[in-house]
Amino acid sequence: MIEDHSxxxxxxxxxxxxxxxxxxxxxxxxxxxRRFHQQGYxxxxxxxxxxxxxxxxxxxxxxxxxxxxxxxxAEKLKQNVDDMFVAGLSMGALLAxxxxxxxxxxxxxxxxxxxxxxxxxxxxWSKMIAPVALPVVYKLNIFRDLxxxxxxPFGIQNEKLRxxxxxxxxxxxSSEAGLPGxxxxxxxxxxCLSKVLRRNLSRISAPCLLIHAYDDDIAHRRxxxxxxxxxxxxxxxxxxxxxxxxxTIDNDREQVITDSLAFMKQYHSEV
Numbered sequence: 390m391i392e393d394h395s396x397x398x399x400x401x402x403x404x405x406x407x408x409x410x411x412x413x414x415x416x417x418x419x420x421x422x423r424r425f426h427q428q429g430y431x432x433x434x435x436x437x438x439x440x441x442x443x444x445x446x447x448x449x450x451x452x453x454x455x456x457x458x459x460x461x462x463a464e465k466l467k468q469n470v471d472d473m474f475v476a477g478l479s480m481g482a483l484l485a486x487x488x489x490x491x492x493x494x495x496x497x498x499x500x501x502x503x504x505x506x507x508x509x510x511x512x513x514w515s516k517m518i519a520p521v522a523l524p525v526v527y528k529l530n531i532f533r534d535l536x537x538x539x540x541x542p543f544g545i546q547n548e549k550l551r552x553x554x555x556x557x558x559x560x561x562x563s564s565e566a567g568l569p570g571x572x573x574x575x576x577x578x579x580x581c582l583s584k585v586l587r588r589n590l591s592r593i594s595a596p597c598l599l600i601h602a603y604d605d606d607i608a609h610r611r612x613x614x615x616x617x618x619x620x621x622x623x624x625x626x627x628x629x630x631x632x633x634x635x636x637t638i639d640n641d642r643e644q645v646i647t648d649s650l651a652f653m654k655q656y657h658s659e660v
Contacts, residue, residue, distance in 0.1 A: 391442040398426040404470030407434040410479030412568040435462035452582040496596040503608040510606035527577040536570030544634030590619035607634035
């Protein structure tokens, strides 16, 4: 049984649902959650199904399980608020956007959305074979314990922070810094989620704030451009210049917080 590391910070009647990334943890969102709460918001950071445990725990879940975690957490948050923003990092951004295709929200904050692992640190062979190999591996139910391990700079430009995070990934509890690699079967689930969301992006009419590192090492900035080009509501696209993929904890985290607060202040009164 995986321990639940989700947390709720009670505040005012406007809520924010924070969603971490693939193999990640609610800790990725803790800094944002604290600052949003200080501004009077009620904040919930959820733990996705299968996360904060072992590779086997994660492989035994599907993207639908992860999305169900989002829906369950959203219903809990709605019991305490009148309106709600959804925000996610990396794969969590896809889940936030997917939620907005089916539910009314005050707005979506999409941080480093990742339809594909196509940043500059991803090996060319991986970019080429993943679309073909992952479905085969999943359908044959082989290599369930194999992972694609991330390499330098691990999504973090800040060197001191990177060292601490990498040490925690390899020597600590996965609930602290996540797993050191992405299971192949889970990457296939990300592929499936990506396909579903891409078909439905045009259904999103809620305001969207898209924030992406210009030199993202994990997910190329075209991932955010794709969302910006397809969603139908008010939208804003921000490029960050001093961070890599993990923008909620990297050098530009203050700008992420500032821009997010300004976005929410602009739109929550219109709901």
